[in-house]
Amino acid sequence: MPDKKDDVYGDHISNKFNDELMALKTRFLKMGGLVETQIDSAVKALVDGNGYLAEEIRAKDKLVDRMEMDVDEEAMLIIARRQPTARDLRLVISVIRMVADLERVGDEAKKIAKFAIKLSEEGQSPQGYVEVRHIGAHVMGMLHDSLDAFARLDSEQALRVMKEDKRVDEEYQGAARTLLTFMMEDARNISRCMSVMWVLRALERVGDHACNIAENVIFMVKGEDVRHTPMEEAERVVGR
């Protein structure tokens, strides 16, 4: 495609193409919504010691995986059938890249759920939970904002997400130090604090993935790859 027949019905074809792109976006955002819920539930399951909720998250991860494969397949079909170029191609390629990030966020939720089960079985250990709640809220905000930036193709919002990543890293470092202190104070804390440490690490990774999504949004909108570039350079690209 396009062959002669398509030229005659050019507008129609182009509308169908647009519909396909819209459907891809919608499907991706639906997966994004599910993954957001997974992380939100995982933090809840941990803090509330809710093993039942944690089991539910682990089961639902299969759905996340399925959605990743579906989005990827749809994206590849669009490339094969529609041979998009320029902005359309950037959209499809970005979706392929971002869907891998979403799937990994889903994996982090599953990991947190695993520790939620472990910790709820060992009894309450509120050490580090304030930090989990705090960093959890922060990275969930970033994830939400990055998906929102994608939905509205808003590169300025994407830039704001990128800027948050440094703050999350600092919060994570601080929380890790706090947990290390608990561990040193009493050896009986070690095992449980380690679990909380892995949870914090998983949340910090969620922030990284949100940041990757944001970088892809800027790439889609501005056509420039701002990965691995200094923040001032990303600002310049978005400001144009």
Next chain:
Amino acid sequence: MPDKKDDVYGDHISNKFNDELMALKTRFLKMGGLVETQIDSAVKALVDGNGYLAEEIRAKDKLVDRMEMDVDEEAMLIIARRQPTARDLRLVISVIRMVADLERVGDEAKKIAKFAIKLSEEGQSPQGYVEVRHIGAHVMGMLHDSLDAFARLDSEQALRVMKEDKRVDEEYQGAARTLLTFMMEDARNISRCMSVMWVLRALERVGDHACNIAENVIFMVKGEDVRHTPMEEAERVVGR
């Protein structure tokens, strides 16, 4: 492609296209070679307490990042210009996905290098180094084999890499338990053992990325997505 004009000059056009695909493969494999060296050097820097080598790894990560962006750009140009379909499209899309894995392996090397510097400054702590060496060798083998499977489009070798992943996970769990014991025995071990724990975690992630690359090789060769499928299903796909 192919339209009438291409049919006339079919061979020529197709040869140039093939050259471009080959160049993409070569560039990707070159990045793969660099990333392999980075991980190898990172483990050496840690075990030998070689802070100088560790600094070198951190500096070289910029080159890895640059290569990721170059491969991605080349892949997108091929899609836009050549509008590949079927197997060719799967190759290009897989390269886009795998290059993200390689870049993350590079990040893990950088992370290990950071801990190598930290640990060398704190003085020798051979606890857990046997495990680092062992798991390091294992995942480096997986990474090498996955890249080799890509170079030769060998789906059976890719399957073997996928099967290794479970063993690495078990080795990692065992090593983590050993370190936990050291930490519980003596609180003075905690900080250093934590660093080694992060290194083991980074290596385990390298195994995951090698596995992702292997899954993409099977996708390229067989046209079926074996991510998130049971091993028996992957075996069936490869055995066809």
